[in-house]
Structures are given as structure tokens and as C-alpha cells.
Amino acid sequence: MSVLLLNASMQPLNVISRRRLCVLLTKQRVALLSDEAELEAAAALAGRRLPEGIVMVRLLRTVHVPRRMLRPNRRNLLLRDDHTCQYCGFVGPASELTVDHVLPISRGGAANSWENQVVACKRCNWRKASSRPEEVGLHLRRPARPLTQEYAHILFLRYPELKQAYDALVA
Ligand SMILES: [Zn+2]
Structure with a gap:
């Protein structure tokens, strides 16, 4: 499973690979969401393994994210x-x-x-x-509009399992 990267403010930022997660953990750029997960990840890294079972991590410092323009591809x-x-x-x-x-x-x-x-x-x-x-004799079922929702919305359409985990977190 992929890892959801959250901003320090808990806004979803991106989906990253486990390898990228290891880099961020090693550089101490991100924190896990619980002490238990933190210990598990530290143990995995110490043993040169990829941490398992982590779904979300949070950046320690807030980054400013420019609004993304989505292309109609x-x-x-x-x-x-x-x-x-x-x-x-x-x-x-x-x-x-x-x-x-x-x-x-x-x-x-x-x-x-x-x-x-x-x-x-x-x-x-x-x-x-x-x-x-x-x-x-064909009719559009709804008007064709630009996809302007938050980037997070697009992420969650692509990764429904991460949406579940995130919704549970912020509920
Ligand atoms: Zn058709």
C-alpha cells in the first residue's frame, strides 16, 4: 500500500512510495502519527527494512503548496x-x-x-x-466543467483506501 503524506497542518499533500518514506524518515522530515508506529519504523530502518503498515505520515514543518492546475488529459x-x-x-x-x-x-x-x-x-x-x-440525438448528462476541486480530492479518487484511513483520522 502507498503512504499518504500530510502537511504539518494535516492537509493531504501527496501519495509517496515506501522508499520515499524511508528517505523522509531518515532525514527526519516527517513524523508518524503515533509513538507505536514511530518505534516500529525506527526498528525497521535500523534493520535496513522498509517500514510496514504505515498509511500516513505528517511533515514536521508546513510547506506552502501552490494551487495545482489540472490539465484536461x-x-x-x-x-x-x-x-x-x-x-x-x-x-x-x-x-x-x-x-x-x-x-x-x-x-x-x-x-x-x-x-x-x-x-x-x-x-x-x-x-x-x-x-x-x-x-x-445525444445529450450530455451533465455540463462539462473543469476539475477544480482540491488536489486532495483527486488523490482520494485515485486511492480510495487512503481516503478511508484519512477520514478515520480526522473524524
Ligand atoms: Zn455511451
């Missing part, structure tokens, strides 16, 4: 649209889904904007081809 579009075809509601694995330009690029649609790209199943994308959705 395929991965982020799949997150925004919950792996759901925005025309028919089909939910499936990424391999079954495509990115559709609502107003086709060939007709002046923006190639790389949040508002003009949605996730579509292959069938709907094929049916739509180079038409506007309404021309072939």
Missing part, C-alpha cells in the same frame, strides 16, 4: 466523469472508454479544454462521429 477526464459515458451512462474500464470532443475539432471545437471534452463509450463516440450531440 485523458486520465483526469476519466476521474472527472467517473469512468462514465457522458451520453448514455455506460460505466466501464478505461479501455472501453474514449475521449469525445463535444463540438468536433473539425467544426471549430477546442481540442484541449475541459468544457469541450467528455468521456464517451466507443458506441456513442462512433454514433456521434463528427456531429454535434444534438444532431444525433
Whole structure:
């Protein structure tokens, strides 16, 4: 399992590997959330092992995090649209889904904007081809908006098991 890195203020910052965790622990940049976990990690490091069972660590000093601008790439579009075809509601694995330009690029649609790209199943994308959705009887299930939520929100979409652990911590 991955490790959730928290700011000193307990805001989720990033997901890091166990190897990165070891570096941060060795440099004394992070603290574990309990004395027990702290002892276990120290013992593991002393034995040149990777600490086990750690889900969250906290930076000892607060870092300022600039607001991240998320790009409307395929991965982020799949997150925004919950792996759901925005025309028919089909939910499936990424391999079954495509990115559709609502107003086709060939007709002046923006190639790389949040508002003009949605996730579509292959069938709907094929049916739509180079038409506007309404021309072939398709309708967006919800408006295509930029993904502007906190970065933490994106992290938790990718790592639901860390969200559980974090929610339990801050509850
Ligand atoms: Zn569809």
C-alpha cells in the first residue's frame, strides 16, 4: 500500500512510495502519527527494512503548496466523469472508454479544454462521429466543467483506501 503524506497542518499533500518514506524518515522530515508506529519504523530502518503498515505520515514543518492546475488529459477526464459515458451512462474500464470532443475539432471545437471534452463509450463516440450531440440525438448528462476541486480530492479518487484511513483520522 502507498503512504499518504500530510502537511504539518494535516492537509493531504501527496501519495509517496515506501522508499520515499524511508528517505523522509531518515532525514527526519516527517513524523508518524503515533509513538507505536514511530518505534516500529525506527526498528525497521535500523534493520535496513522498509517500514510496514504505515498509511500516513505528517511533515514536521508546513510547506506552502501552490494551487495545482489540472490539465484536461485523458486520465483526469476519466476521474472527472467517473469512468462514465457522458451520453448514455455506460460505466466501464478505461479501455472501453474514449475521449469525445463535444463540438468536433473539425467544426471549430477546442481540442484541449475541459468544457469541450467528455468521456464517451466507443458506441456513442462512433454514433456521434463528427456531429454535434444534438444532431444525433445525444445529450450530455451533465455540463462539462473543469476539475477544480482540491488536489486532495483527486488523490482520494485515485486511492480510495487512503481516503478511508484519512477520514478515520480526522473524524
Ligand atoms: Zn455511451
